[in-house]
Amino acid sequence: MKSSTGKILERIPASGTCFSVVAVLVILNCLLLGFQISSNAGRYESTWWLASAPPMACTNASFALDEKLNMSSIDLSKGEVRSFRAHGVASRLIIEVGSYRNGPRTFSSVVMTSKLLNELHDITHECEWVTSDSKALRVKAMAIKPDWNMGRLYGTMVLVCNFPRDVGTDAEGGQMILTAGYSDSYRIPERFVALTEMRGEYSASHFQQPYSYDLAFCGSPLYGNISPQRVREWIAYHAWFFGNRTLFMFHDAGGIHDDVYRVLKPWIDLGRVQVQNLRQAEVYEGYYHHQFTILNDCLMRSQTLASWTFFFDIDEYLYIPEAHSPRAILNLLAEQARNNVTQILFKNIKISDALCEKSNKTTTEAQSMAKQSRKWAFEKLVYADCNYGWEPVESRKYALQPQLVWATGVHYSEHLKQGHYITMDPTVLRSYHYHNTLNGRWETCKDFPQHPNGGPNSVNVTNCTTDHAMLSFAPAVKSYELATIGEQPFLL
Structure with a gap:
């Protein structure tokens, strides 16, 4: 392992001035596995790419594969591990449009989602309410697809999160987090904050008449x-x-x-x-x-x-x-x-x-x-x-x-x-x-x-x-x- 690591280090461009201290530590840690991990998205490239990379390439990792791969699911012991470098625009699993509180325990998120990815994978959706003291309550989301038969790349999905009890009504605030999981073991689930409520923002009057308009x-x-x-x-x-x-x-x-x-x-x-x-x-x-x-x-x-x-x-x-x-x-x-x-x-x-x-x-x-x-x-x-x-x-x-x-x-x-x-x-x-x-x-x-x-x-x-x-x-x-x-x- 030491000899292979030494060979890899020899192929890193000599000009290292563009690396910050933190970036160097991250890269050295990743090199022990024979891979470079993109610092901004958890993406991976095999080390043969480093030999031909221009010295300033390290300042921008946006060209790396736009996939969040689970490295623990990749068997490194059988043959040379290759990388696949994507160019252009691919399908996105979820495009956020808007997330809303519908009541004391219900939230809804309107998203656009790739129909093909939903057909290829058994996508699961989970809602999580996290309080200001990091306590979490999780439920499975109800996914409604109102235009799924319209024959386009992206379809509409309304994700309804209905918690078993009231959440965030204690004026403490919190976050509603959505997670979309894939059916394979290689992709890391997509997890993002859909809605944030500040302390004191919740009010039951928002969901009761009279409203601002008729x-x-x-x-x-x-x-x-x-x-x-x-x-x-x-x-x-x-x-x-x-x-x-x-x-x-x-x-x-x-x-x-x-x-x-x-x-x-x-x-x-x-x-x-x-x-x-x-x-x-x-x-x-x-x-x-x-x-x-x-x-x-x-x-x-x-x-x-x-x-x-x-x-x-x-x-x-x-x-x-x-x-x-x-x-x-x-x-x-x-x-x-x-x-x-x-x-x-x-x-x-x-x-x-x-x-x-x-x-x-x-x-x-x-x-x-x-x-x-x-x-x-x-x-x-x-x-x-x-x-x-x-x-x-x-x-x-x-x-x-x-x-x-x-x-x-x-x-x-x-x-x-x-x-x-x-x-x-x-x-x-x-x-x-x-x-x-x-x-x-x-x-x-x-x-x-x-x-x-x-x-x-x-x-x-x-x-x-x-x-x-x-x-x-x-x-x-x-x-x-x-x-x-x-x-x-x-x-x-």
């Missing part, structure tokens, strides 16, 4: 060249529709460009809108800009913010016939809560993205186009129920009591803790879907059918009917916007 809105990630005018119309309408005690949470996957942010800024300043910048997540390949991941993260954030959270897109408009009443939606939700309803589903009515009515019978198409160009989308797009051939599941969105669900999806939640769900009668609550009007900065009106019921036309839709329900709210919404944030520019 309602919350969770929107899917926004991407592409979004029309700021359409965003302006949507936020003005729903700020009026939901009332002043509503928080809108938007997620930027590249779609909130300067003009869109300019539209949202007055509402941000009022504390009515929050924007989350998640453009970094685009480097990880997931379903639809990580739609499921972001909605679940937003769900967890809303649990301590509002009694009900709405999930729909910003080309969809909620409608209640009595919406002129400031408490119409709140009264409806309060009634459902009394009936032990945890989730409500509401139907989407499809609106043509191109058909507009002419102003009158004598107006030419060019004149009508000019007059319509300054109208808001829900004023001029009035042709509904056109045949787009969409599946029934795509024609609904939902709202739920966030404290009463484990995880959620895009069109509904399958993971209720308690209560039940109902589908709302469209005459009581429904949504209008202005499909294809958001991602593009162009005039929506493209055709003006002569007959109110439309018929075959340039955008190849049939069986349309006119629906002027939304049109009746336009004056009230515009007046509300003007009174709340002042005059706004028309930015198509």
Whole structure:
């Protein structure tokens, strides 16, 4: 052993000025096994690499294998041990998104995780609450996979930690630690601090009504060249529709460009809108800009913010016939809560993205186009129920009591803790879907059918009917916007 160690030492570059005292001790200890251990990640390289390494290579160990190997599982006695040096980007087992306390003994972590690694290994997840005096309580995590069949590299996982007793409620603080273990003996389990609570941070009032807001809105990630005018119309309408005690949470996957942010800024300043910048997540390949991941993260954030959270897109408009009443939606939700309803589903009515009515019978198409160009989308797009051939599941969105669900999806939640769900009668609550009007900065009106019921036309839709329900709210919404944030520019 001494002779082999001596040969190894002879192959270390002569220039040793870049080593700190601590680094030298670590390397000498590792050389006794014939390996160099990376100081920052527990990674390993066989010693033949040292002979060709440039003298300054010791200042940066980031090129080492990105694996935390368990050296005790490697048999060093049978043949030369080779190293395998990785380059480029590989799959990550867990990408942290957010961790939240859901109550006195329950926590949830929203992560992105490699589907392939989960298929190749029987990954186990463990939760550990460690107090300030280092006492630990461990439980197995419940793993929920809401988008596992969507065919992307990374999927969404909600890890629920439900401890058998209250933890951290004594004002002493602590840490919630997650561990993800592999099925083989070579990889060291991934262990990381998911959440830290400082002394006195816990308060039972965070999980009880009244919350800071009556309602919350969770929107899917926004991407592409979004029309700021359409965003302006949507936020003005729903700020009026939901009332002043509503928080809108938007997620930027590249779609909130300067003009869109300019539209949202007055509402941000009022504390009515929050924007989350998640453009970094685009480097990880997931379903639809990580739609499921972001909605679940937003769900967890809303649990301590509002009694009900709405999930729909910003080309969809909620409608209640009595919406002129400031408490119409709140009264409806309060009634459902009394009936032990945890989730409500509401139907989407499809609106043509191109058909507009002419102003009158004598107006030419060019004149009508000019007059319509300054109208808001829900004023001029009035042709509904056109045949787009969409599946029934795509024609609904939902709202739920966030404290009463484990995880959620895009069109509904399958993971209720308690209560039940109902589908709302469209005459009581429904949504209008202005499909294809958001991602593009162009005039929506493209055709003006002569007959109110439309018929075959340039955008190849049939069986349309006119629906002027939304049109009746336009004056009230515009007046509300003007009174709340002042005059706004028309930015198509």
